[in-house]
Amino acid sequence: MNLHLVQQVKKTSETATLKLVNDWAFExxxxxxxxxxxxxxxxxxxxxxxxxxxxxxxxxxxxxxxxNLPIKTMWSLICLKNKKHSPVTKSYLDYLQENKERIISEKTA
Known part of the structure; x- marks a missing residue:
């Protein structure tokens, strides 16, 4: 996944500027x-x-x-070790396991 810095587009301007207005942040x-x-x-x-x-x-x-942007990230699929999976989940996990190399190569190309 790629992470990019985004800013609101000013409809009246061709370019966007990035500036620090205050030393506070929204969470x-x-x-x-x-x-x-x-x-x-x-x-x-x-x-x-x-x-x-x-x-x-x-x-x-x-x-x-x-x-130095975009930031490239790696994601992992995790689940409980002893969890009993539904048939749909098991099928999906099997598909990922069987196709992981192809999926990774397509996403990083």
């Missing part, structure tokens, strides 16, 4: 809340692009090119 509990804070021009955030497809398409948000 939000959901990604949607973070997006709404950015859209309301109350700050900037680093978010995964997978969460921003609609906002980027509608020009509500813009990715700001910053050195």
């Amino acid at each position: 939000q509990t959901t990604n949607e809340a973070v997006k709404q804070v950015v859209i309301a021009e109350m700050g900037s955030s680093i978010l995964p692009t997978t969460l921003l497809k609609h906002e980027l398409t509608d020009d509500d948000l813009k990715i700001i090119p910053i050195k």
Whole structure:
């Protein structure tokens, strides 16, 4: 997953600027809340692009090119060791195990 810095797009401006206005921060509990804070021009955030497809398409948000971004992350699938899985979950886990090399190579290409 790639994480990018996003900022609200000013409809009247071709370029977006990033500046520190105050030395405080918002702490939000959901990604949607973070997006709404950015859209309301109350700050900037680093978010995964997978969460921003609609906002980027509608020009509500813009990715700001910053050195050393995007941040590349690795995710892991975890579950309880002795958990009995439903047939659907077992099938999904089997699929991931059998296809993990192909999935990884497609996502990192």
